[in-house]
Amino acid sequence: DGGITQSPKYLFRKEGQNVTLSCEQNLNHDAMYWYRQDPGQGLRLIYYSQIVNDFQKGDIAEGYSVSREKKESFPLTVTSAQKNPTAFYLCASSMRETRLTDTQYFGPGTRLTVL
Amino acid sequence: AQSVAQPEDQVNVAEGNPLTVKCTYSVSGNPYLFWYVQYPNRGLQFLLKYITGDNLVKGSYGFEAEFNKSQTSFHLKKPSALVSDSALYFCAVRDADNFNKFYFGSGTKLNVKP
Numbered sequence: 001d002g003g004i005t006q007s008p009k010y011l012f013r014k015e016g017q018n019v020t021l022s023c024e025q026n027l028n029h030d031a032m033y034w035y036r037q038d039p040g041q042g043l044r045l046i047y048y049s050q051i052v053n054d055f056q057k058g059d060i061a062e063g064y065s066v067s068r069e070k071k072e073s074f075p076l077t078v079t080s081a082q083k084n085p086t087a088f089y090l091c092a093s094s095m096r097e098t099r100l101t102d103t104q105y106f107g108p109g110t111r112l113t114v115l
Numbered sequence: 116a117q118s119v120a121q122p123e124d125q126v127n128v129a130e131g132n133p134l135t136v137k138c139t140y141s142v143s144g145n146p147y148l149f150w151y152v153q154y155p156n157r158g159l160q161f162l163l164k165y166i167t168g169d170n171l172v173k174g175s176y177g178f179e180a181e182f183n184k185s186q187t188s189f190h191l192k193k194p195s196a197l198v199s200d201s202a203l204y205f206c207a208v209r210d211a212d213n214f215n216k217f218y219f220g221s222g223t224k225l226n227v228k229p
Contacts, residue, residue, distance in 0.1 A: 004158070031215065040124070042205060042219040043159075050215065058216075090158055103149065104217060106158035 003027045004107035006091050011112045013078070013085070021076045021110045023091035030096055032074040033104065036060060037088040046089075049074055078112065086114045117142045119189075119206045121220035128196045129228055136191040136223045138206030147209040148189045149217070150180055152202045159205060165189060176200070196227045 003026040013019045025032065031050050035043040045058030049068040063082025068074050074093075078085045091107040119140045128134045140146055147166055151159040163174025170182045180191045191204060203222045210216040 006158075009156075033215070040221055042221045043217075044219075045216060048215045056215070088156075092159075103161050103164060104159075105161065106151075108158045109156065111156065 004091060004093055004105060006089075006107040006110050008110060009108065011110055013112060013114050015114055016080045018077055018079050019112065021078065021089055021091075021112070023074045023076065023107055024072055025074075025091075025093045025105075025107075026072065027093060027095075027105065028071070029093035029105070030071070031094045032068070033092040033094075034058075034064070034066065034074070034076045035090045035092065037090055037109075043090065046076065085112055087112060117208050117210045117216075117218050119148075119208050119218055119220040121204075121206055121223045123223050124221075125224045125226065127226045127228065130198050131195050134193050134196040134200070134225065134227070136204050136206075136225060138189045138191065138220060140187050140189060140206075140208050142208060142211070144211045146182075146187075146189070147211065148180075148182065149207040149209070150174065150178070150189075150191050151205045151207065153205065153222075154202050162191070162204075196225075198227050198229050201225055201227045 005024050007022045033048045034046040044060050047066045049055040065077045089110045092104040094102045094104045149164045150162040153159045163172050165172050165182045173179045178193050205222050206220040207217045
């Protein structure tokens with residue numbers, strides 16, 4: 001899992017609550033990403049960020065928000081507007097988003113369950 | 116549009132036998148292809164990538180992948196499977212128009228039996 005940490009590992013939320021998932025990297029990577037993983041569906045991109053104070057929506061951004069105030073950190077907030085938030089969330093980073101050869105490195109993931 | 120397909124949800128092999136996990140791709144330009152492995156409740160680990168050059172790419176843990184342009188395939192292979200290779204494998208392609216986007220297949224569960 002490299003130098004990317006995600007916390008908590010497991011998270012339980014009541015309906016109507018917002019929760020924030022943490023992602024920190026010490027790889028000095030510029031780009032960071034959030035994915036959602038559901039069984040049998042592969043990974044879907046939620047948000048990504050190329051540099052500090054900038055981020056872009058991915059394919060399934062509705063009901064989620066992010067911030068990128070520091071290079072090392074890219075927290076994801078799952079809001080009450082997300083209708084089906086129960087999933088496994090993966091954070092990733094890569095050196096430079098403009099280089100096609102760069103590989104993404106993934107954190108260990110956070111499993112979110114809505115009760 | 117870019118996409119990858121993994122036609123098999125599950126692959127079963129006996130330990131010591133060769134294994135193949137299939138991936139086909141669809142891209143509008145040059146393909147930039149990746150293989151990742153995921154163990155239960157863990158993040159994805161990078162195995163190997165194809166950018167350009169030799170069609171046979173060697174990666175981590177004895178895995179290799181064969182790029183076939185005419186068949187638009189990028190199958191993952193290993194000559195002799197280990198029980199510890201049992202995991203979920205993902206093929207991915209990078210979007211050449213938007214470098215930030217990786218498109219992942221739905222994953223193939225590899226079961227290696229002793």
